[in-house]
Amino acid sequence: xxxxxxxxxxxxxxxxxxxxxxxxxxxxxxxxxxxxxxxxxxxxxxxxxxxxxxxxxxxxxxxxxxxxxxxxxxxxxxxxxxxxxxxxxxxxxxxxxxxxxxxxxxxxxxxxxxxxxxxxxxxxxxxxxxxxxxxxxxxxxxxxxxxx
Numbered sequence: 732x733x734x735x736x737x738x739x740x741x742x743x744x745x746x747x748x749x750x751x752x753x754x755x756x757x758x759x760x761x762x763x764x765x766x767x768x769x770x771x772x773x774x775x776x777x778x779x780x781x782x783x784x785x786x787x788x789x790x791x792x793x794x795x796x797x798x799x800x801x802x803x804x805x806x807x808x809x810x811x812x813x814x815x816x817x818x819x820x821x822x823x824x825x826x827x828x829x830x831x832x833x834x835x836x837x838x839x840x841x842x843x844x845x846x847x848x849x850x851x852x853x854x855x856x857x858x859x860x861x862x863x864x865x866x867x868x869x870x871x872x873x874x875x876x877x878x879x
Contacts, residue, residue, distance in 0.1 A: 758816060761801045768829040769796070775818030785820070791832065793822035 758771055772788045773781055789795075795813040798805055801821075809815040824832075 758819065759804060759807075761796065761814075761821060762803060764800075764823065766826050767823045768826050769821060769823050771816075771819040772822045773818060774815060774820045778818075788822065792824050792828050794824070796821040796823050 761769055770793060772785060772793060774785050775781060776784075795811075798808040798812055798814055801814065804814050804821070807814050807816045807821075809820070814821040
């Protein structure tokens, strides 16, 4: 009564692709435009209009994205024809200008850190240092662990 079975190694079953859940993004991403960087700019904060923020962002070089330029986002058009969702307006900037802007703010942050470091080191006293590089090393003494 021996049954003839095919060995398990020879059996194959199709791997079924599992569905992986990802929560929906709060803000949709527009189709990429070569040479441009996108950003959502706040037009309203807690239900109140924030024209000063919009004005500042426009002066920095961000320009509102028109609904005609991105028809995939036509559901989110405000009265002026720009793409806006929940108090956030989609804006774009040329990539070169965005990189230059990022480099400027990175330099500003680096200068602030250097300033704080120099201020702290100016108040440093060798008798009671503010900072001390504590470096430790691990070494085994002669005969330690060998049973001697």
